[in-house]
Amino acid sequence: MVTIENLSVEYEDGTFALRAINLKVHDGDSIAILGENGAGKTTLFYTMLGLLKISDGKILVNDIELSSPTLKEIRSQIGLVFQNPDDQLFMPTVEEDIAFGLRNYGKSEEEINKKIRDIAERLGIVHLLKKAPYKLSGGEKRLAALATVLAMEPQAILFDEPSSFLDPRSRRTVINLLKEIRDTKMIATHDIDLAWELCDRAIILSKGEVVAEGSIEEILKNENLLMKYGFELTTRSQTDRRF
Numbered sequence: 031m032v033t034i035e036n037l038s039v040e041y042e043d044g045t046f047a048l049r050a051i052n053l054k055v056h057d058g059d060s061i062a063i064l065g066e067n068g069a070g071k072t073t074l075f076y077t078m079l080g081l082l083k084i085s086d087g088k089i090l091v092n093d094i095e096l097s098s099p100t101l102k103e104i105r106s107q108i109g110l111v112f113q114n115p116d117d118q119l120f121m122p123t124v125e126e127d128i129a130f131g132l133r134n135y136g137k138s139e140e141e142i143n144k145k146i147r148d149i150a151e152r153l154g155i156v157h158l159l160k161k162a163p164y165k166l167s168g169g170e171k172r173l174a175a176l177a178t179v180l181a182m183e184p185q186a187i188l189f190d191e192p193s194s195f196l197d198p199r200s201r202r203t204v205i206n207l208l209k210e211i212r213d214t215k216m217i218a219t220h221d222i223d224l225a226w227e228l229c230d231r232a233i234i235l236s237k238g239e240v241v242a243e244g245s246i247e248e249i250l251k252n253e254n255l256l257m258k259y260g261f262e263l264t265t266r267s268q269t270d271r272r273f
């Protein structure tokens with residue numbers, strides 16, 4: 031579904047955030063993008079949505095190459111749940127945030143209202159619809175941000191550190207909801223337990239390069255590899271992963 035070929039991204043100040051990345055994402059895949067802070071995870075997602083300029087290489091989504099003329103079409107097929115929900119929620123109410131993207135794509139008010147209702151019920155946030163996003167808790171904001179993306183029904187969803195800023199209970203709610211999402215997923219995280227639960231493949235990014243790639247088991251059972259790239263191995267995750 032998504033093909034990334036030889037992708038390099040250099041920021042204006044000369045920082046090379048991605049170097050010659052190659053990745054194929056198939057329909058229904060759930061891929062963990064693992065890497066320390068500064069590895070290039072967010073850069074990869076922003077570039078896939080055309081928010082950052084490609085320096086070299088290309089990105090194809092369903093055989094359509096990402097470029098300015100195809101941007102709108104590609105953004106209808108790929109959704110991004112930002113690391114910080116405050117970057118995603120900017121309308122006076124949650125309901126209006128969910129409606130925003132749908133309006134942009136010319137949906138009727140009737141369709142929009144139905145969609146808002148369906149998504150809110152699915153995520154258990156009906157009671158938050160009329161609230162101002164800035165008044166929500168961290169976990170509630172994350173669900174509201176997820177709702178704005180799910181409403182667009184993209185084929186693939188990119189999640190940028192979905193468990194960051196969450197307490198254990200909200201983290202569990204988010205993981206359980208993500209498990210139910212059958213769409214193609216790419217999940218940037220350094221939460222290896224989350225990756226283990228949700229993903230079937232993984233790549234490790236380090237300093238903008240893919241340094242390892244394989245099934246989730248191959249990657250997460252390789253303790254030396256994980257240690258080398260700065261992952262904390264929890265006792266629980268180690269025990270879970272042995273069986």
Ligand SMILES: Nc1ncnc2c1ncn2[C@@H]1O[C@H](COP(=O)(O)OP(=O)(O)O)[C@@H](O)[C@H]1O
Pocket residue numbers: 041042043045046047065066067068069070071072073074
């Ligand atoms: N706007 C920017 N200008 C220059 N360098 C940036 C910018 N944003 C990120 N970087 C750099 O690009 C690299 C990758 O960052 P990022 O993609 O945010 O990593 P991650 O999401 O894995 O933590 C880092 O070295 C970071 O400092």
Ligand SMILES: [Mg+2]
Pocket residue numbers: 071072073113190
């Ligand atoms: Mg990031």
